[in-house]
Amino acid sequence: MATIKKEDCTCPRRKKPTCPHKPYRVTYREPGGRAGKPRQVSFKRSEDADAFAIKVEREKDLGTYVNPKSGQRTFESVWQEWVSAGTLEESSKANYASVYRNHYGPFFGKTPIGSINPEKINAWEADQKERGYKPNGIQVRANILSSVFNYAVNAEIIGRNPCRKANPRKNKGGTTVTPVTDSDIPTMSEVLGIIAEAPKFVRAGLWSMAGCGTRPGEALALSEDSMDWDRGILTVDHQVSAFGCQEISGFRRGVKRGTKHRTYDEARQTPVAESIVEVFNDHIDAFGSWGERGWFFESPRLEQRHPSYDWFLTQFKTAASAAGTPQYTPKSFRHFFVSEAIHNGIPLFEVAAWVGHRTTRTTELVYGHLVRRAMDRGARTVENRLGLNLAPFKGLIIPVPASPLEEDAEDWDDVA
Template sequence: MGHIEDRWFKTVPGVAGQKPIRTRTDRCGKGDRYRVRYIAPDGRERSKSFPDRAKRAAEEFLAGVESDKIRGTYVDPSAGKQPFDQFAEQWLRSHPLDESTRPTVRSRVRNHLIPYFGGRGIGAIRPSTVRDWDREMIAKKLANNTRVVLFAHLSGILTSAVDDGLIAKNPCSAKSVKAPTSTLPEIVPWPFEVVAAVRDGVPLRYRPVVDLGAGCGLRQGEIFGVSPHDFDFGTEWLTVRRQVKRVGSQLVFGLPKNDKERRVPLPGRVAAAIRRHLDTFRTVPVTLPWEDPVHGKAVTVPLLFVTQRGSAVRQQVAANQIWHPALKAAGVEVCRVNGMHALRHLYASALLDAGENIKALAEWLGHADPAFTLRVYAHLMPESPKRARRAVDALLSGLPGSHGPETAPDHV
């Protein structure tokens, strides 16, 4: 058990058996009066000082320490003195991030978190500190979606501080802290005529890129990571096993987004386009590191689409030599919303219009959470109320007494 030491007074034995006497010490009236001393779970003695007239606060602190030790939630108060910037840099080095996104995360943390929280101790960051930081981000006119990502990084850093025993709670999780919410733009899928025109403008050796995007919902990196071995023409399935992505200045193979392979239904027209492509163009084995350009194991995959030199297709090459010329030829504006990702939106809109359920669509798109799919594409389901009315009417039509005047039998 700990105890509270009064450093202004001490008790000395009385003379000749008299009662003990309280006397002033040399520190009386100087500095903090009360010192709480206790043994931490690691076996080392810790202490915390309190001023005069704060004995009750000292007692409450000691009671809290002993309670936390019993519950296993004790946190050394001095541990929270570690500067935020030091811990954030440590988090950037050790946190399990996709290597292709690590530079972007590092840039965000260094540009928007470290300048604000700087050298202040982790334990000094309160919910009010987080609220003030977010207000400053709003004042800088940062987009909502940017604030959402930055808040997630900040919360991740502080959660790691909790796990490391530096702080007891993550201030980002406090009830008084309102996390920013993302705003999703309303997606307007391309008409079929636009897709056909863009496809006609794509060089022949890359034309099935459009089929895989619009017909199977693949992302750009997944399209350029497809191998003929990924197609099962007999059972009509395509297994999305990898993507080509950039880490720093190098290309690598890696798992699809969310680190998970998936199977996608293979439509007959897409299968036919792939078969024609295989009859016309040879596949080329390409060797790239897996995930990490320095330490990743070299993997060789015969790719469906390669450059004229037989190498994997870079994102910038795909934009400048394949996609942008096709957009211009079709009279479509070259802009972010008209990137190759627009093909995925067409795929999603077609399946929803056909009545496919959100869970299946999320799985085929490679989304980690069907709720995200619903948030992105809910506005593309305008017929849902009509379908609901028809379904309920059909269900209730068989119940006794459910016939209206138009279906009531004639009685003579």
């Protein structure tokens, strides 16, 4: 049990209220019985010492005790430990470093992590809103923040995650994905307009996004080896990144094996229409390929190097502006692919597998309004198929009465 001992200081009585000494010393052992390490904490007031003694014993009983000194570590040091604890790729670490500089460092950086409470979390969210960030982006960063505190709890640095009680009115069923709306999806004529304005050298990449659902980085990593030309199947297992795999590209920026939500040795496959297979063949005939895998795209400035995403984005924006649709981004072509697949009745689990979503739940959340429309079309299809044919049977379907009929009431009375 924790004990409290008063050790009076030598300061004159009139100076005791303002002197720096802490006469009330709480002595206790960390969990583990006699093997627990003895600890001492001093307080200025007896009330604070009593409260701490009760608190530490209760936490030991509940199994939630954490060494108070651990909570004195700065949020910055715990963040760095959290980033280094996993097996993140260099590109992810660079993204986290940017997020920390812009969103967490200025607000939490040098603050002891044990002193960050729900009020501090709410203040951070309010600051994010004042800086003009969108709710969805704030929620994503709040989830990352909560993951850091969860790590600190599991590592016994702090006792509780302050994000859990930061906003009790927040909708726990909310999502961290941005739903796609009709305005985010180009029409077929708009897709064709942008591709027509794009340089011929990049059109195969645009068609792979609009016709195969690839991400921009995946489109830039198209190669002859990734195509099954006879069956019309594209294997998506590489992507162009700012932090490419040294073994493959030989440079820090280049192509790397593995895609989003997929490990190094995993890949996904997506069908390729005959017309797009022809586009790919025409691209190789016109511009050739390079490297052992037969990469489709090469940097316009550096030989035997992959083009950067920034260069590809510039080509797309220029073409979209020239086509009169500057609101679209390369990802809009991917939205077009998913929209067409859902509209044409492709099962949702197939669409999710083709575009590389973790589960069909992600597809439902992002493209929810399209899924709901597909449900309506399904109901109408069933109605058209069965509704007209049920007419001859309507007179033969007799519902079972829920209670005895009035004319049988006397018979039931006799039975009773």
